[in-house]
Amino acid sequence: MGTDNPDLVEALEAENLMLREEIRVLRGTAEVADHPIAEQLEIMTAVFDSSTAGIAFIKDRIMVRANNKLEELFGYDSGELHGQPTRCWYPDEESYRTVGEAYSNLAKGNIYRQEMQMQRKDGSRFWSRLSGRALYDDLSRGSVWMVEDITFEHEAAEEILQTKEEMAAIFETSTFGVALVKDRVMIRANKKLEELFGYGPGELHGQPTRCWYPDEASYRIAGEAYYELARGNTAHLTMQMRHKDGSLFWSRLSGRTISSNLLHGSVWTVEDFTVEHEATEAVLKAKDAAEDAERKLRDSYMELEKTNQRLQKLDQMKSDFLSSVSHELRTPLTSIRGFSQLIEREFVRSFAPLTNGDAGLEKKVLRVQENLKIILKESERLTRLINDVLDLAKIEAGRTEWRDAPIQVADFMRDAVNATYGMFEQKPEITLQLDIQPDLPIIIGDADHLLQVLVNLINNAVKFTDSGSIMIHAFLNSDSLIQIEIRDTGIGFPPEDAEAIFDKFQQSMHGDTLQDRPKGTGLGLAICREIINRHGGRVWAQSQPNHGSTFTLTLPAATKPPTSPVSVGGIAPVSDDDRTIVSDRSQGKPKVLVVDDDPGIRDYFAQLLQEQGFEVATAMDGQMALSAARGFAPDLITMDLAMPVMDGRTAIALFRADPELHNIPIMVISAIPDWEAAGGDAAMGKPPNEELFIKNIRSLLNQPTTNNTETTETVHFLMLYDGEHAPTTVPKAYAAWCEVDFCTVRELPTRLCAGFKGMVAIPVDLLSQVDISLLNADPSLKVMVLPVVAVES
Amino acid sequence: MFKTIVIVDDEVHIRALLEQTLEELEGEPRIFTAVNGVEGITLIERERANLVFLDVMMPLMNGYEVCAAVRGNPDLADTTIVMLTAKGQESDRTRGLEVGAHHFVTKPFDPDEIIALAQKILTVS
Numbered sequence: 041m042g043t044d045n046p047d048l049v050e051a052l053e054a055e056n057l058m059l060r061e062e063i064r065v066l067r068g069t070a071e072v073a074d075h076p077i078a079e080q081l082e083i084m085t086a087v088f089d090s091s092t093a094g095i096a097f098i099k100d101r102i103m104v105r106a107n108n109k110l111e112e113l114f115g116y117d118s119g120e121l122h123g124q125p126t127r128c129w130y131p132d133e134e135s136y137r138t139v140g141e142a143y144s145n146l147a148k149g150n151i152y153r154q155e156m157q158m159q160r161k162d163g164s165r166f167w168s169r170l171s172g173r174a175l176y177d178d179l180s181r182g183s184v185w186m187v188e189d190i191t192f193e194h195e196a197a198e199e200i201l202q203t204k205e206e207m208a209a210i211f212e213t214s215t216f217g218v219a220l221v222k223d224r225v226m227i228r229a230n231k232k233l234e235e236l237f238g239y240g241p242g243e244l245h246g247q248p249t250r251c252w253y254p255d256e257a258s259y260r261i262a263g264e265a266y267y268e269l270a271r272g273n274t275a276h277l278t279m280q281m282r283h284k285d286g287s288l289f290w291s292r293l294s295g296r297t298i299s300s301n302l303l304h305g306s307v308w309t310v311e312d313f314t315v316e317h318e319a320t321e322a323v324l325k326a327k328d329a330a331e332d333a334e335r336k337l338r339d340s341y342m343e344l345e346k347t348n349q350r351l352q353k354l355d356q357m358k359s360d361f362l363s364s365v366s367h368e369l370r371t372p373l374t375s376i377r378g379f380s381q382l383i384e385r386e387f388v389r390s391f392a393p394l395t396n397g398d399a400g401l402e403k404k405v406l407r408v409q410e411n412l413k414i415i416l417k418e419s420e421r422l423t424r425l426i427n428d429v430l431d432l433a434k435i436e437a438g439r440t441e442w443r444d445a446p447i448q449v450a451d452f453m454r455d456a457v458n459a460t461y462g463m464f465e466q467k468p469e470i471t472l473q474l475d476i477q478p479d480l481p482i483i484i485g486d487a488d489h490l491l492q493v494l495v496n497l498i499n500n501a502v503k504f505t506d507s508g509s510i511m512i513h514a515f516l517n518s519d520s521l522i523q524i525e526i527r528d529t530g531i532g533f534p535p536e537d538a539e540a541i542f543d544k545f546q547q548s549m550h551g552d553t554l555q556d557r558p559k560g561t562g563l564g565l566a567i568c569r570e571i572i573n574r575h576g577g578r579v580w581a582q583s584q585p586n587h588g589s590t591f592t593l594t595l596p597a598a599t600k601p602p603t604s605p606v607s608v609g610g611i612a613p614v615s616d617d618d619r620t621i622v623s624d625r626s627q628g629k630p631k632v633l634v635v636d637d638d639p640g641i642r643d644y645f646a647q648l649l650q651e652q653g654f655e656v657a658t659a660m661d662g663q664m665a666l667s668a669a670r671g672f673a674p675d676l677i678t679m680d681l682a683m684p685v686m687d688g689r690t691a692i693a694l695f696r697a698d699p700e701l702h703n704i705p706i707m708v709i710s711a712i713p714d715w716e717a718a719g720g721d722a723a724m725g726k727p728p729n730e731e732l733f734i735k736n737i738r739s740l741l742n743q744p745t746t747n748n749t750e751t752t753e754t755v756h757f758l759m760l761y762d763g764e765h766a767p768t769t770v771p772k773a774y775a776a777w778c779e780v781d782f783c784t785v786r787e788l789p790t791r792l793c794a795g796f797k798g799m800v801a802i803p804v805d806l807l808s809q810v811d812i813s814l815l816n817a818d819p820s821l822k823v824m825v826l827p828v829v830a831v832e833s
Numbered sequence: 834m835f836k837t838i839v840i841v842d843d844e845v846h847i848r849a850l851l852e853q854t855l856e857e858l859e860g861e862p863r864i865f866t867a868v869n870g871v872e873g874i875t876l877i878e879r880e881r882a883n884l885v886f887l888d889v890m891m892p893l894m895n896g897y898e899v900c901a902a903v904r905g906n907p908d909l910a911d912t913t914i915v916m917l918t919a920k921g922q923e924s925d926r927t928r929g930l931e932v933g934a935h936h937f938v939t940k941p942f943d944p945d946e947i948i949a950l951a952q953k954i955l956t957v958s
Contacts, residue, residue: 367890367919367940371844374941378850381944423941441924
């Protein structure tokens with residue numbers, strides 16, 4: 041209790057006694073005087089006891105009385121504070137003194153109020169609100185003090201302050217413009233907002249937000265966002281806003297009410313996203329452009345398709361035209377040539393002897409003979425020209441019939457030399473050297489046309505060489521291509537003409553007028569190039585005037601150079617000792633080998649087929665296809681035609697010639713116009729219709745191999761043909777298990793109604809007239825698209 | 834015995850050219866000309882021709898048809914047929930062979946070639 045001052049206690053007790061006496065007297069007086077004072081006192085006592093604040097009566101800074109709440113506040117037991125100095129309230133001397141200094145104020149009748157930290161008995165502190173007043177404005181009569189614990193209040197205030205500070209920091213440092221708006225007037229605007237709109241500090245304060253908008257319409261649109269806000273939602277707007285200087289910028293505007301009450305105002309953030317907007321616009325534009333381009337591409341593809349069809353028609357017309365022109369030109373030419381010859385013979389035989397030594401007449405006879413020779417020579421030249429024009433036209437139109445077969449290089453070179461033997465005989469000054477590397481691989485090609493090339497090149501060499509030699513060299517070059525060089529010691533040509541001489545009607549002028557007229561038709565080299573290109577090879581020339589020229593051609597080899605003695609007939613038989621292919625078609629997934637030089641198409645077909653449950657392998661050219669087929673043992677092959685190294689046509693020929701592979705169905709898929717003549721089992725143009733592609737593949741796979749006919753059910757074919765003509769298409773060869781019937785496009789629905797089941801074969805040129813969806817809808821029907829083969833009658 | 838040659842061509846100059854060329858043959862063969870296939874087949878049958886020069890493209894009846902008709906007549910088994918084709922038409926040759934032609938001469942032809950060929954055929958037959 042710390043009361044080691046017995047004198048003071050005694051004095052206080054005495055005083056207490058005195059006071060009680062005083063109270064008693066007062067009560068008595070109060071009772072007498074209608075008890076008003078006693079009642080007052082009672083009220084005061086009640087207040088003292090029930091107060092939620094701590095109350096103390098203090099004299100000389102010593103607690104004379106303290107209510108329970110005060111003791112509770114400071115953590116003392118009941119009565120414990122009685123007689124205690126108030127110093128125990130304060131955490132430190134300074135705050136004690138500070139309050140002490142306020143006493144002088146109390147003496148003047150003022151009320152002292154202070155919020156401060158106080159200390160509990162256990163030393164912990166709490167925020168309190170302290171207020172005091174002197175009794176009778178006389179300090180000597182003591183003072184009453186009230187202590188309230190305001191810890192919560194204080195903390196809340198602190199928190200608010202903190203939040204306010206934070207908000208202010210956010211407000212000012214935000215990269216968005218932020219405005220507090222009430223009734224569409226800015227109450228506050230942050231620095232960023234001022235910056236965005238180009239206003240000076242404080243300039244926006246109190247301004248209506250109308251200044252944000254370029255026009256009344258957008259102001260109104262933004263105004264409609266307040267309906268959203270009123271519903272408690274956040275509004276988002278993207279629009280153009282106006283800078284103070286009148287310039288516009290793209291912005292994102294978001295607004296939200298404060299405390300979900302529009303009356304409290306709303307907060308708006310403004311973000312300039314002009315750059316982003318421009319980028320987005322650019323992306324959109326690019327996307328539009330891409331879509332546009334795609335559409336255009338699709339359109340032009342369709343257009344191309346149409347053009348292609350038209351061209352094919354035109355091509356046919358051109359072909360027919362050329363054929364009749366050829367006939368029409370030949371007839372008069374035959375007369376000119378034949379009659380000139382007859383005239384010459386008759387003239388020499390019957391008229392020349394009649395000159396009788398007349399020198400003038402003899403001269404005229406010679407002149408006539410010479411002139412007749414000119415007519416003959418020129419008609420021969422015209423004949424060659426017509427032949428070459430026709431050749432070239434046919435090759436270019438893809439109408440040349442190529443007869444591809446394995447060719448032994450050495451054989452075919454000897455043929456060429458034999459064919460040109462006559463020319464060498466006429467020019468004994470020229471020697472011929474032939475150097476053929478032994479064991480050259482086989483090439484696949486049209487022997488007649490390749491011979492034509494070689495003969496043409498040798499002829500040229502002889503034609504333009506007066507003396508020296510012509511060397512023909514055939515070897516396998518470092519790229520594993522067969523290379524044939526024809527080198528002469530003739531007049532040559534300027535190097536800059538090396539390309540031009542392969543153009544039509546181009547012959548090198550040899551830099552002077554030495555050649556009074558071209559010796560050939562001017563088409564020979566153009567034809568050579570076409571033929572070699574078609575075989576997947578290349579032909580070019582090198583020369584220097586008067587230093588001879590070298591014509592070089594390369595052709596792809598069909599087989600690897602044989603290591604064993606050369607196999608006659610071309611294809612080395614495949615030994616099946618180590619990799620006998622047992623193709624089990626009844627189990628597992630059907631296997632398809634996709635052959636195409638375009639990786640995109642390979643992937644596309646592979647994916648498409650894999651999705652359909654096929655096992656797929658791919659090869660990028662005919663040669664790879666052959667070796668892949670041995671290992672992979674496909675049930676079907678899809679074959680592109682135009683490919684490097686070995687084209688599809690050659691590959692098909694080799695597949696057909698191979699005892700092990702000849703049964704594999706091959707579906708030709710190509711963009712080149714004569715795909716139908718390539719020798720596949722079916723053919724489709726590029727790009728194929730996905731559905732038909734799969735259907736055709738399935739059709740071909742259901743087709744059993746021809747050597748197990750006994751186990752096979754008969755397949756019924758319904759072959760469509762053009763009603764006006766005889767069947768335009770017949771299958772190349774159909775086996776015993778096929779039963780083929782013909783029907784016109786118009787008859788087809790009737791035949792289907794009559795219950796036809798099986799394979800409907802549609803020549804590709806009739807495809808457009810047939811409703812494929814109708815056929816697809818019937819599961820008992822299969823559709824096969826056939827290439828068009830002209831019927832010869 | 835005189836040999837008989839029939840020339841079938843719709844072109845008057847070609848007929849004349851062939852006729853004049855063939856006049857130079859040894860053994861003075863009899864030469865007939867026809868301007869179309871129908872006339873041609875009549876002449877060939879009537880004259881039991883040893884040798885026929887036959888154009889392909891003709892009105893009424895083309896060369897193949899004439900050829901096929903000749904081959905279909907057992908009385909004309911000894912008649913040799915030379916077809917006059919246009920160069921570059923390999924299919925002409927193929928079809929000609931199919932219908933039983935023996936030789937092909939490409940237009941424009943060389944009169945010397947015609948004489949050599951005709952001489953050979955007439956000597957053998």
